[in-house]
Each structure stands twice: as structure tokens, then as C-alpha cells.
Amino acid sequence: MTDSLPQERRFLAALRDDRWPEPPNECSLEAVGLDAEGLIELFESQLTSRHLDLHARRLQARGEGFYTIGSAGHEGNAAIARAFRTSDPAFLHYRDAAFMIQRSRAVPGQTPIRDLLLSFTASSEDPISGGRHKVLGSRPLNIPPQTSTIASHLPKAVGAAHSLGLWRRLGGGGEWPTDSVVICSFGDASFNHSTAQGALNAAGWAAWQGAPMPLVMVCEDNGIGISTATPAGWIAASMRARPGFHYLDCDGLDLRDTWQAAREAAQVARLRRQPVFLHMRCVRLFGHAGSDAQQAYLSAARIESDEARDPLLISAGLLRHHDVLSRDAIAERYRAIGDRVAHEAEEAIRRPKLESATQVMASIVPPARAGRQQPWRGEVEASPAPMGRLINQALHRLMTRYPQLVMAGQDIGRKGGVYGVSQRLQAQFGPHRVIDTLLDEQSILGLGIGLAQSGLVPILEIQFLAYLHNAEDQLRGEAATLSFFSAGQYTNPMVVRIAGLGYQKGFGGHFHNDNAIAVLRDIPGLLVACPSNGAEAVGLLQEAVRLAEEEQRVVVLLEPIARYHARDLLEEGDDLGCCADPGPDYHLAVGELGQWGEGGDLAIVSYGNGIHLSRQAAVRLEEAGVALRLIDLRWLTAIDHDALHCCVAACSRILVVDECRRTGSLSEELVTGLVERGVAGGRLARLTAEDSFIPLGPAATVTLPSVSAIVERALALLGRSEA
Template structure:
């Protein structure tokens, strides 16, 4: 089970010279003035870092015994525990897969969880795992407000923008939200992922909103270890790309320096909470033990390069801090390290024997249960007087025969009247009323906070809907043409359809995506406007495809879907 970094930690800490105790310095005093991190806080974060490190080691041990299935670890990124410490446990978090430190530090803020066991349950795909029920290894827990994410590169960033947007929009509409009105959404990702078109689009959407003065309390944490699997990030690229971007406040910290990282993270979080605008926190980290257990790092890095990173190990650096500031002896630090190893290994042995999902039906249950619910859905009744006041005269049922477009328009009016949390948005849907007039008049009836135009980015539109849905709103985004959906389909396939699967239905993202499709235009637009690619949606588990043929079908389906 021994790894080089494991042995290196032990050898370096054994040789440390303890610092002199500082008379009069108590647990709540700063461990390293002028930084605000207290002695107690540093010890708590060290505990989270130790837990994260030994979870990584246990993951490889379990895999070697044929008990574990996941070895992508957080080693070298344990400084993200400091980010958790400066946030509130009620702040929604969307984390990438190197977030062990954050997860454990967040759990320190909330009673009732056993985070070490939770992570180990995910590693062995045990049915007792509290967020996914053994379906996938994710960082997530409902009572910690950590929304589980897939491993798709940067695919969670558009949803994070949507969550941040929805915090303020729910307050404006006076509708319930799972997040406090002053909450901050936090989203973490790696330096390699920052180059993905999904991340670029999400960041553009965030600053686009901020430029217009829209509240968007989003803390973007880029954990920069300088490499994506084997592809190096050019030195200085993240700072050059994001350090001076209009509308995006930039903070930078060295994750190996815990007091400084904590101070910078606190400043960044406070800035977001105070100004309600997006912040980019550039947290410099180091990747230890390769990309995953199967990664042969020496195939693309020299042994000297790998060994040089050991001195930047945040767990080692925190141990040095505590010893050199006189709060632990080398023996104390090593004892804590080995005690955490023993605690994690004991739990690992226990969870390795627990039952796993034993049939395709059990694996798919969150999706099949949702499908049954969808088929049985009955629209809520709305007070007739309130409906009449909202819609005005004439009511849809008094208008006589309607075209399909008008039937959808009237159904959307009814949905907006019935559900005060419903939003209609997309390209050209508000002032223009849609390219075919299907949303005409909705903004005048419901107001610009509920019916609004978006920027021209389908990934951003769907991400906004995903974030709104998980935040208690009912989003009805429009994609203008079915062909426009394809470049953003992963937001439905990889994020929308899978959240209830990865969270065992503890998190849901209800939304009704309205798309014009099929061959409905003669002599115009080619395949970009006349598209019969509905098969791209039909075969995605976890979504319902409603395809009306007549006006009465269209209205009824819209009501049922909403």
C-alpha cells in the first residue's frame, strides 16, 4: 500500500525541528500572523487533509484487493479544505473529483455525517452509500448542500452558473429556495478543464450577466496543478487568461501555504457574498500519485519532476507549519497521520464486505421510478380567479380553434399562472416572442423576471435551466431549432438526465425543454432548421420526450410535462 509520497511524508516530518511554544497564544489566535487562520482552524484543516490523503491511499489498497473501483484521488489538492472552511454549509457546492479535502472540511461544519465512511462506500459501490446508493463514486450529500457531479470535463459549470443565478432570482420572485438569500454558489474545476468549451461558455455567461448588473454570486475555484492527465498546461496560462478579465474578480493563492490560502479564499468568498458577482479563485496545487491508480506517470514525467513535487505536498506543508509554530511535535504529527491511516483502513475493511447493487433493475431504479411518476403526472389545479386575472380575457378555452403554436402559447400562459416559480427563457423568447411567435405576450403577462431573453449559447441556456431546476424553480428553456441542440446535448445527457441517478433521486432538476423540430419549413434553412434528429434524445435514459401532432396534443402535453 506504500506510495512514495507516503514514505516521503514520514521521513521529512521525522526530521523536523520543533518550534518554540509561543506564550499566550491560544487555540483561537492566528497560527501565523497576519493571516487570520487560527490554531484550532489549522488543526481542523489538517485533520481534513489527513483524511483525504488516507482515503486516496485506501482507494488503491481496495483496488489491489479487487474491492474498490475508483482511484482518481485528491492528493496534492487538499488545500481545497480551506475553501470549504471559509464558506457556509448552506452554500451550494458543485465539486470536481479532487475535492476530498473540501468534502471532509464541509462535513466538520454539520453534525450527523461520517464523511470518511461515505467516501469509502462510494469507492466500493456499496448500496449504503448515502448519495448515489452505490451507482457511482461522487462527492455529494444532501445535508451538506453538495450537489453530486459527473466526471465529464467541466460539464457542471453551466449548472453552477444557473444555481448562482437562481439564488437571487428566487428571492426576487418571492418563491421558496433551498439556498439562503445571501448564499454563494461554489464550483471547482481543474486547469485543464478551464480550456473546455463548456467552461469557456459558462464563464462567459457569468461575466455577461455581471456586465448587465444581474446578481450572480458564484465562486469559481480553479485548482491549477499544471497538468491534465499527461498534457501540461502552459506555465502562467490560467493567470494570463483569467487574471484581468472584465467582470470577473480574480484572486490567487498557493495551496501549499495553508494560512495564505485560507486568507485569500476568505477574501474571495467575502467579496462574492458582498458584491453578488462572480469571482475566479486561482488555487495553485500539485498533483500527487498521478492522475489515477492506473496512470503510469513516469511515461510522461521524469522521476526528478515527480519527486520535486513532494515538497509542495499540502499535507506535508501543513504538518511543517504546525510543528515549526510549536503546536505539534514531529511525533504528534506522525501519530495523527498514522491514527488517521488506521481509522480509514478499519473502515475500508468494513465497507469492502457490504452489498452492492445486484441487478440492472436495481441500478436503474431512480430513473424507472421517475418515468412512472412522469407518466402518472396530473397538472395542479389553479384558482380560477387568479388564473383569470393573470391571463385576462378571453381565456384560452373561450377562443375557439387554435393553431399548434397558439395552443402552446396559451398552455405556457396557464403554466406561468399555475406555478409562480416557472420561468420561460431562451433566444428571442421575450421581446420578440419567439421566432414563430409561440412565446408572444408572455413577458407582458408574467414580467421580465420570469420571461427573458438569454445570450446565444445553447449550453448556457440548458445549464441555466439545470441550475434553476435544482434550486426549486421550474425552468422552461427554449432551444430555437432541434439542430441547435446538438452542440449542447451533454447538458441533457450528462447532467440533466443523470442527476437523479447519481443522487438516488435526492436531487432533481425538473425542466421542460421546448424545441422546434422536424421538417416544418419549405425551401429554407437546410439541415440547420429542418432537423429530424429526435433520436438523439429518444435513447437517453431519464428524460421524457413529448412530441405533439395536433394543437390539443400540444397543450395537454405541455401541461403534463410542467
């Protein structure tokens, strides 16, 4: 066996002397329903996890390993794994290697030692992430990967649990059996994160109202988050009387107690369909990670006390106390597993690594699947209507054609949305498919991610763009990364409708008029669309659902609030802002541009409200003798810059009108793309919003592009003046 590290010498000393801690209590194996073979199996899973932790540090010291946040002290979660079915989805904390190792015992053909070592060494053969990150995950084991650093996986676990009851009502067909239980584990430090608290609140809120919520949230409480201590008793005091939850606790150092509590948690969640909070007390050994020198903030006495509570010492003591294994048998298992890990590690470091940007990015866009839509046999309303009405008609049509489509958002059901865009949908399709959620955007997005991972296709609504910002990590850190971190094995396709941008009248201020979209545009793999009229809104929405259903994409549809109910374009009563419903087969593909006019003097490139303003400005510009064309981007990510260049190259001048803020705006990308394709800088100009929040009242539009500003900038670019 490889030379021992300081962290394992206490165990080796106890093994040498056959001196182990006294069992925490005199409870028999039979009393907790655990036999001798089961205890041995759990102990071997613990040993395997520990040897992997130790060898990760050896590999790091050699420059061959790249991840040392280990599971030492948390290995009792092996007993939790054994208490659940392998078909129960598990969203795991990064210290749960023993859980994964234990679960792999029940599924033939698994190689957890090899798999985890390939992950430690960032090999492209790592079966879950392909070498992109060290994550605990496995498709055969129903363990979707996540980094779990700030409990950002908890909201989607709530969504996954909700999906099980929904699939039962729909007659089955989801990713997991409808009698499954969702397991979600996290640490005591991340328990305090607002994301965790939001998820706990959402689960309890749903359960309080009788909604099925078969969820077990496992808090692995080691008493410290890196260097910050968790106050004694804080977790228990916070959760014992939490509405909607069953609280259970266990000694995570004692396999018997953990096994008994985990079985009870599984039974409550599976039979009662209610959420359980399983509080597992454990210990953190070896510091937070390989780079963490815990002696800088913990006393030598505290470190020694923690090491004396090593769950491997206690488990070995149980084996000896119950006469299950001899000292020599324990020693042989320790040696054999250590040798196997060392041997597999030498193989793992020789396996290939990712070598190019193409390889790294290969799984950002998920693999496609066959569509499940049904043919449309209804009628299409022919009368021109404003954007909000056309979106409503399209949603009715989509919900009919896609039985697996589910809508969720605050006030979208009985009220029909703040702007009435989702009116009558809940009455037609029921509250199980048009879900009125609580007021918490990260829970809304997390619900959607969990629903999507179960095989449904959610359309989520965020009431206002400004409300997204407190929850945007659910898109950045969870929704858009799942395919990347699972090498395309897991996806969470979804459509997020967000009412936003400026120019709405009678209801303003920066919380309801927000033009900050940079955070959406820099998320790899995320698609963002923005319509300028009702027909485009239908085409983009229908394409967004197709992209989610067939191509497994995450798509944001940014809907300009000011255009929802606007009927006119040039003068009151002209109804030129209305469109006819283009029908069920109308789709605007990613990158597909719109164009008005063929003039060669000036091209105006814009989107959303900018198109509306530019069409108004076009009347004055044409009166001034300007021959122009107007290009509508429609898609604000995955822009086809070559197609855009083709559309505007023949024009003498090009003006980009961007209603979003000048810094970090879309206009920066557009101008750069044109310059890279040979357009001289002197031919280009941009008109943007100021780098400002939007005020209330009459000043609500003064920081935004206007018709007059467009005309003025266009004529200045052309060297002309208005007649």
C-alpha cells in the same frame, strides 16, 4: 498502521526526522484570521483525504476498490470549504475530498470516512449514489453530485447562482437561502473545454449587465491534464482581466494563503453578488489515477520535484513553525487517522453491492412530490387556432398557475420567439420570469438545470433542433443523470421546448429543418413528446409541466415548426389544421395514443408532421377502398407497446410513417415491438426519411415522406393499386 506505499514514504521520512519545508512566507496565523485550532482542523482534513487516497489504491490492488482518481496535492481546498457556509451549494471537482471532509465537520452526524469508502467500494449503502458511481456529494452538506470530468457542471452552477437572485425577487422558498453563494470547482485542463468557457462567458455576461451572480469558480491548477501540460501562466492570463469577474489567486499548498483568499472570495460574492474566479495553484501527486503510470511521460526529476511540494509536508511544517503541534502529536494524528481509515475500509468491503438491473435503475426516475399549481380562474378561448397560438395561450395559463415557473431562451422575451410562440409573455410576467438569454444552448440548458436544482421549474426553449446537438451533453450527462447518481436525492425537473423537424416553407436548410432525434431517444429517464396538432400540443405541454413539477421529470417537447401557423389540412381555407383550446385540465399522459378511424385494412402509425401527411393521404386511400385507422404516438419515448399492439392487431397491414432518418429511427423500435408481440413481418412496412441532411429550396422535402409516398407504400403493402 498499514504498510506504507511508495507515495507516502517522503512524508514518513520527514516525520521521522522532523524536517519539513520552510514556510512559503513568514505570515502569522493572526494576520490571516486563522487560529491554531483552525490550522489543526484543516490539517486533519487533509490527512483524512490523503489516507483515503492511499487506501483506495490498496483496495484496488486487492480487487476490493473501484476508483482511484484521488485528491493528493489538492488538499488545500479544505481551507476553501471552511471559508463558506454549509448552506452554500457546492458543485465539486472530483479531487475535492478534503473540501467535503472539512465541510462535514460543521454538520452534526456526518461520517465522511465511511461514506467515501462505501463509494470507493461501490456499495449499495453509499449514501449519495447508492453504489452507482464514485461521486463527491451529500444532501446534508449541500453538495450535489457530479463527475466533473469535462466541466459539464459549470453551466448549472451559473444557473444555480442566478436562481438565488430570482428566488429573492420571488420572496424566497428555494432550495438554499437567498444570501447563499454557489461554489464550483474544476481543474486547469477542463478550464479549456468549451463547456467551461461557455459557463465563464455566461456568468461574466450576466454580471456585466448587473444581474446578481453570487458565484465562486475555483480553478484548481495543478499544471497538467493527465499527460498534457497547461502552459505556464495560461489560466491567470486568461482570467485576470475577464469582464464581469473578480480574479483572486492563492497558493493552494499554503493553508494560510488559501484561507485568506477564500474568505475574500466568499465576501465579494456574498456582499456584492458578483462572480469570483479563485485560482488555486496546487500540485498533482501519484499520477492522474491508479492506472496512470506518470513516469511514462514525466521525468523522474519532475516527479521528485512535485512530491517535494506535497501540501501535507508544507502544512505539517506550518504546524511546527508556529509551534502548534509537536512532531509526536503530528505522528499520532497521522497514525490514528490511517488506522481509522483502514478499519473502516474493512467494514466497507463487506457491505452489500448492487446485484440486479432493477436495483441499478431504481433511481433513473426520480421520486414524486406534491404539486404547487394554483387553480385556473380565467377564460379559455373557444375559437379554433393553429398550433403556435394554442401553445402561446397554454404558456400564459401555465405561467399564471405556477408562480415558480420560469421561461428562458434566446429571443423568447421582447421578440416573442423566432416564430412568435412566446409573444407577450415577458410583458405580462416580467423579464425575471421570461428570460432572454445569450446565444449559447449549453448555457441555456445549464441555466435551466441550475434553476431546477434550486426549486424552480424552468421551461427552456431551443430555437431549432439542429442547435441542440452542440449542447446535448447537458441533457445526457447532467440533467438526466442527477437523480441516478444521487439515488433520487437531487433532481432537476425541467421542460425543454425545441422547434424542429422538416417541412417548413420559406426558411430551410439543415440548420432549420432537422430530423435527427436519436440522441434524445436513448437517454435513460428522458421523456420526449411530439404533437401533431394544436390541441395535442396543449395537452402535451400541460402534462410536461405537471411531470416536471410533480414527478421531477426532464421532458422534451419537440414542436413541429411546419405546424406552428398552418391552418389548413386538405385545401386552402378549410381551417382543418386549427383546433379549439382544450383548456387547463387537458393532459395527454405518457404513452397515451391518439386514433382516427376504425378501419381494419390498414393501420398507419405516425407522429408530428407524419400525422398531417397521413390524414391527407387517407383521403386518397379511402377513395381506393381502403378502410384504415391512423394511430398518433404523441410520445416518442416510454412508448406503450402493448397499447399500440392492441390498437393495430386487428388490421391486416400496418405501415409506420416516420419523418426522421431511417437509421436509428423511431420506426425501428416500433416494428421491433410489434414483431415481439407476434405480428408477422409480412404485415409490416415502414416509410422513413432518407439518411440525409435536408437541403435548401425546392428540394427541401425530397428526402422526407410525402403524401404520394404514403399512398404508394400503403397500396403496395395491401397489394392494391390506386384507382
